[in-house]
Amino acid sequence: MSQENLDATADQPDDHGLARARELVNAAAHVLVFTGAGMSAECGIPTFRGAGGLWNRFRAEDLATPTAFARDPRLVWEWYGWRRGLVTSSRPGRAHAAVAERAARGGLTVVTQNVDGLHERSARDRGVPPHHTIALHGSLFRTRCTDCGNVEWDESTVDSSGEETLPRCELCGSLLRPDIVWFGEALDPELLERAFRSAREADVCIVVGTSARVEPAASIPRVTRAGGRAVIEINPESTSVSSRERLAFRGGAEDWLPRLLE
Numbered sequence: 106m107s108q109e110n111l112d113a114t115a116d117q118p119d120d121h122g123l124a125r126a127r128e129l130v131n132a133a134a135h136v137l138v139f140t141g142a143g144m145s146a147e148c149g150i151p152t153f154r155g156a157g158g159l160w161n162r163f164r165a166e167d168l169a170t171p172t173a174f175a176r177d178p179r180l181v182w183e184w185y186g187w188r189r190g191l192v193t194s195s196r197p198g199r200a201h202a203a204v205a206e207r208a209a210r211g212g213l214t215v216v217t218q219n220v221d222g223l224h225e226r227s228a229r230d231r232g233v234p235p236h237h238t239i240a241l242h243g244s245l246f247r248t249r250c251t252d253c254g255n256v257e258w259d260e261s262t263v264d265s266s267g268e269e270t271l272p273r274c275e276l277c278g279s280l281l282r283p284d285i286v287w288f289g290e291a292l293d294p295e296l297l298e299r300a301f302r303s304a305r306e307a308d309v310c311i312v313v314g315t316s317a318r319v320e321p322a323a324s325i326p327r328v329t330r331a332g333g334r335a336v337i338e339i340n341p342e343s344t345s346v347s348s349r350e351r352l353a354f355r356g357g358a359e360d361w362l363p364r365l366l367e
């Protein structure tokens with residue numbers, strides 16, 4: 106489906122717009138779902154930007170950079186421990202379920218910027234193999250050794266009461282850090298390559314709940330569009346993605362995704 110075929114659709118799609126989007130999705134051999142923090146907002150996990158966003162209450166420079174961790178690892182672990190707790194007490198929502206159910210039928214890849222693991226949990230519940238989800242920015246539930254680089258799953262409660270209580274590497278005893286991609290750090294090249302390959306191969310890319318401001322992830326829908334394929338957006342706000350798209354559904358992921366993918 107070329108971009109011209111979408112031009113007749115209004116910016117705020119009506120039932121006809123939804124029908125067209127569903128047609129595109131149902132006809133696609135390969136669907137890419139590209140998600141950001143808004144995907145989990147209705148599960149009670151705050152987004153980063155906009156009203157109520159984490160970056161309104163906390164400074165990214167103090168918490169999500171390697172310099173911040175080197176300066177005050179206790180503060181950074183306190184923040185990630187709090188977020189780990191938030192996610193542990195949350196559950197994947199209807200939007201995650203809709204994606205996982207479609208993935209179980211095949212032909213769907215998720216590329217997510219989220220570190221909450223909710224796509225993976227929802228997929229696991231439905232027996233979908235984990236390689237259907239590419240988590241570009243890491244995981245709240247993995248640690249990485251600052252010295253030997255050893256990576257481990259870790260779902261425990263973090264004791265950040267003092268620097269001496271912070272998690273340490275079981276192999277070499279050095280300080281562990283969250284296995285998360287901070288500003289100024291490179292994304293895993295293999296994951297990035299898989300994500301961009303999915304974007305090139307996708308017949309349709311559904312962009313859900315991202316402000317599309319953080320690179321290189323934000324370029325993913327552009328790659329699908331550059332190949333002449335459709336990009337559909339679900340977001341209550343307009344973004345740089347929707348300014349070029351006719352198929353932009355204004356509202357929450359839980360409202361629109363199940364209707365689009367059912």
Ligand code: BJW
Pocket residue numbers: 140141142143144146147152153154155158169218219220242285286287288289290291292313314315316317318319320321339340341342344356357358359
């Ligand atoms: C709903 C909804 C509902 C609400 N339903 N929707 C200029 C200056 C400085 C740096 C740069 C620069 N230009 C480029 C850079 C690089 C930088 C960058 O892009 N910065 C920009 C901000 C300007 N990028 C990097 O540093 C990246 N690395 C890199 O470039 O490496 C280069 C390199 C190469 C080789 C060697 C060394 C280096 C790394 C980026 C890492 C991003 N990390 C973070 C935080 C850490 C993770 C964590 O703690 O969780 O990842 S930033 C934060 O933003 C987080 C997110 O994954 C990411 C994206 O945010 P997202 O998901 O879009 O969330 P929001 O809040 O922005 O948007 C939510 C949306 O949902 C909104 O639109 C709402 O409307 C919507 N919504 N409710 C649907 N119910």
Ligand code: ZN
Pocket residue numbers: 250251252253254255274275276277278279
């Ligand atoms: Zn180590």
